[in-house]
Amino acid sequence: MNENNRKEIGRRVRNKLELLAKNRRPAGGRPYGYIPATHSQTGQIEINPEQAKIVWQIFDWQAQAGAGARLPRNSTRRA
Numbered sequence: 001m002n003e004n005n006r007k008e009i010g011r012r013v014r015n016k017l018e019l020l021a022k023n024r025r026p027a028g029g030r031p032y033g034y035i036p037a038t039h040s041q042t043g044q045i046e047i048n049p050e051q052a053k054i055v056w057q058i059f060d061w062q063a064q065a066g067a068g069a070r071l072p073r074n075s076t077r078r079a
Helices: 003-022 049-065
Strands: none
C-alpha cells in the first residue's frame, strides 16, 4: 500500500468518525456501563446497573486520588 492510499484511508476514517459524532452516534465499541438501544426493552440506551457500580467506583478512586493521578490499570479492589 503506498503513501497516498494510506492518507486516503485515514481521511475516510476521520470523515466517518466526524459524521458519527455530528449525528450523536457512537464512534467505537459499546460504552462500558450501558445497555445498547438494540438490546434494551425501551429501545433507548440504558444504564447497566451492575457495570454502573464499577464505573462509580472508578470515579470515586479518581476523586480520592486527585486530579492528574494515575489509577492502576488492572485493579482488583472492589467497593
